[in-house]
Amino acid sequence: MTTAAPPFSWRGIILPAYLPTLLFSLGEGAIIPVIPVVATERGASLALAGLIAAMLMVGELAGDLPAGWLVARIGERNAMIGAALLAVTGVLVALASPTNWALGIGVFLLGLATAVFGLARHAFLTSYVPERVRARALSTLAGVFRAGWAIGPFVAATIIALAGSSEPVFWVLVASCFAVVVVLVLLPDPERVFGAARLAREASASSGNEGALALGEATTRADATEHGVFRAIVVHRAVLARIGTGVGLLAAIRASRTMILPLWAVSIGVPPEQAALVIGVSAAVDFALFYVSGQVMDRFGRLWSAIPGITGLAVGHLVLAFTHDVPSAVAWFTGVALLFGVANGLSSGVILTLGADLAPKANPAPFLGAYRTIGDAGQAVAPLVVAGVTSLVSIMAAAATMGVVGLIGAAMLLRWVPRYVPRKRR
Numbered sequence: 001m002t003t004a005a006p007p008f009s010w011r012g013i014i015l016p017a018y019l020p021t022l023l024f025s026l027g028e029g030a031i032i033p034v035i036p037v038v039a040t041e042r043g044a045s046l047a048l049a050g051l052i053a054a055m056l057m058v059g060e061l062a063g064d065l066p067a068g069w070l071v072a073r074i075g076e077r078n079a080m081i082g083a084a085l086l087a088v089t090g091v092l093v094a095l096a097s098p099t100n101w102a103l104g105i106g107v108f109l110l111g112l113a114t115a116v117f118g119l120a121r122h123a124f125l126t127s128y129v130p131e132r133v134r135a136r137a138l139s140t141l142a143g144v145f146r147a148g149w150a151i152g153p154f155v156a157a158t159i160i161a162l163a164g165s166s167e168p169v170f171w172v173l174v175a176s177c178f179a180v181v182v183v184l185v186l187l188p189d190p191e192r193v194f195g196a197a198r199l200a201r202e203a204s205a206s207s208g209n210e211g212a213l214a215l216g217e218a219t220t221r222a223d224a225t226e227h228g229v230f231r232a233i234v235v236h237r238a239v240l241a242r243i244g245t246g247v248g249l250l251a252a253i254r255a256s257r258t259m260i261l262p263l264w265a266v267s268i269g270v271p272p273e274q275a276a277l278v279i280g281v282s283a284a285v286d287f288a289l290f291y292v293s294g295q296v297m298d299r300f301g302r303l304w305s306a307i308p309g310i311t312g313l314a315v316g317h318l319v320l321a322f323t324h325d326v327p328s329a330v331a332w333f334t335g336v337a338l339l340f341g342v343a344n345g346l347s348s349g350v351i352l353t354l355g356a357d358l359a360p361k362a363n364p365a366p367f368l369g370a371y372r373t374i375g376d377a378g379q380a381v382a383p384l385v386v387a388g389v390t391s392l393v394s395i396m397a398a399a400a401t402m403g404v405v406g407l408i409g410a411a412m413l414l415r416w417v418p419r420y421v422p423r424k425r426r
Contacts, residue, residue: 027176029152047391054383059111136294139349143290153280248378249409289345309347314406321400
């Protein structure tokens with residue numbers, strides 16, 4: 001043990017890392033549950049509504065590598081401001097034309113904007129936060145996302161009840177994005193805050209501690225960013241194929257959960273305001289457990305968070321598959337939504353933490369780009385699978401399919417995490 005631990009302050013990362021994320025995720029949390037509802041109100045079938053909702057994940061996947069290049073080129077704050085304005089553009093496109101094509105394009109643009117937030121925050125905290133509190137810091141970041149997703153559906157339910165329509169909810173995201181811009185303009189540049197941490201990390205690296213390069217230093221590698229990501233895929237292909245695939249399946253079943261709950265509500269006839277309320281309660285339970293997840297990972301190891309989380313999500317999908325046509329379908333829907341909240345909360349931050357654990361300490365960004373691409377691929381493919389299976393067979397078959405996917409992911413993580421991320425003795 002060394003006494004030259006890098007300085008760390010929770011207060012130092014709240015404003016630059018957490019506050020903009022909370023504002024943006026609140027807007028997202030409001031509109032995500034109503035996207036399928038708006039699509040069906042515009043005449044979409046259940047399968048098409050699922051496809052439109054999936055465009056959020058597709059946009060996020062398409063934006064991962066460009067987001068890394070953008071942040072490296074123009075800095076975190078400028079990229080975040082641009083992302084907020086891009087999200088506003090997406091909402092305006094969706095509202096300007098009452099067609100499902102416009103809605104799909106707008107949701108895709110929102111996904112591109114989301115990619116910038118995710119990549120910038122992950123690399124920021126990977127480099128800044130010391131290992132002893134890494135899981136708690138990254139779980140807190142995940143918890144901030146969940147806070148927005150927990151508050152957003154309640155805001156959506158209130159607006160729907162007052163307006164009698166779902167489309168006005170989209171203006172919540174517009175207001176949230178403008179609040180993000182105001183915060184980022186008024187706060188000191190997060191790169192300056194991070195610069196002090198970078199110097200501390202470099203000093204500690206010279207004495208044998210883990211070291212990391214700042215996101216700001218990525219500007220000196222801007223021309224090599226793309227090549228760095230592909231090189232990282234080659235060099236780390238074994239861990240990406242094993243743990244990366246398991247993480248991708250976890251991301252897939254998480255994405256399925258956010259999509260299948262509103263689709264299920266539409267399918268069994270739950271009123272939109274009631275569905276938004278149930279999903280909001282689920283998100284609140286999810287949010288309440290984020291710090292517990294970080295404590296568990298820092299104290300007992302990553303598997304104690306990952307396995308209960310992915311297994312609970314898989315079981316919830318399987319339960320839905322067999323309760324669609326029962327008389328108490330609404331009660332089962334509510335119970336599974338709560339189970340999803342508990343399971344997802346228990347695994348809060350585990351994908352971010354595993355990525356930070358596995359990333360090369362001297363230059364984490366290229367590896368994280370490849371790692372996040374796999375996870376986002378799972379997020380993007382899962383809704384497409386749900387939409388496709390729903391169209392070809394039924395929504396019950398889609399839920400069963402994703403339940404099996406979750407069990408396979410649990411087996412992979414149980415097999416490979418102990419090998420690549422062994423639990424350190426305290």
